Amino acid sequence: MPVAEIIARRRSIRAYQPEAPVSDEQLHNLLEAALLAPSACNMRPCEFIVVRDRGKLDAIVQAHPYAGMLKTATLAIIVIGNTNIHNDISAGYLFQDCAAATENILLQAVSEGLGSCWCGVYPTEDKVAAISELFALPENLVPFNIIAIGVPAEADGSRGFYEEEKVRWE
Numbered sequence: 434m435p436v437a438e439i440i441a442r443r444r445s446i447r448a449y450q451p452e453a454p455v456s457d458e459q460l461h462n463l464l465e466a467a468l469l470a471p472s473a474c475n476m477r478p479c480e481f482i483v484v485r486d487r488g489k490l491d492a493i494v495q496a497h498p499y500a501g502m503l504k505t506a507t508l509a510i511i512v513i514g515n516t517n518i519h520n521d522i523s524a525g526y527l528f529q530d531c532a533a534a535t536e537n538i539l540l541q542a543v544s545e546g547l548g549s550c551w552c553g554v555y556p557t558e559d560k561v562a563a564i565s566e567l568f569a570l571p572e573n574l575v576p577f578n579i580i581a582i583g584v585p586a587e588a589d590g591s592r593g594f595y596e597e598e599k600v601r602w603e
């Protein structure tokens with residue numbers, strides 16, 4: 434599928450076919466896409482937790498008020514920023530790296546026939562605290578977001594559109 438079509442088809446999916454399988458190959462492709470994202474000074478400070486355990490997915494739903502779609506999602510990927518990994522130039526760009534990795538996962542999901550939803554965690558302090566506690570994260574591993582993944586039970590198709598007034602031409 435051409436990248437323009439993938440971008441146009443991506444949308445946040447909040448209803449999934451429960452228990453529908455995501456293959457190991459699909460999961461590998463999602464993670465590989467994340468790790469191919471650009472990174473400031475190529476420091477590569479992003480790490481990932483793959484959550485497939487139903488009890489853990491339900492616990493995230495309890496901890497995060499806007500992650501209810503995980504009730505039907507097959508799995509979640511938590512994108513983590515490692516604050517220990519930086520140099521003088523890349524310091525401060527950690528969460529931009531995490532966002533780039535996230536978008537690659539969302540687009541790769543479309544190409545795999547999967548749906549996804551980005552559930553923000555950082556910088557909301559209570560969400561960072563709740564997810565850190567749930568996954569016993571040390572202080573240097575900051576949960577950036579939680580990405581729900583599964584086989585969609587609702588139609589895809591972008592909700593965005595080109596807004597000329599958002600572009601300034603010089």
Ligand SMILES: Cc1cc2nc3c(=O)[nH]c(=O)nc-3n(C[C@H](O)[C@H](O)[C@H](O)COP(=O)(O)O)c2cc1C
Nearest residue numbers: 443444445446447499500550551552553591592593
């Ligand atoms: C930083 C960020 C945080 C988000 N957090 C949530 C969330 O917690 N729960 C949710 O259902 N959607 C969340 N979304 C998805 C947005 O609601 C969604 O991208 C937006 O409504 C546009 O819809 P679309 O993704 O279908 O184009 C988040 C998106 C971003 C970029």
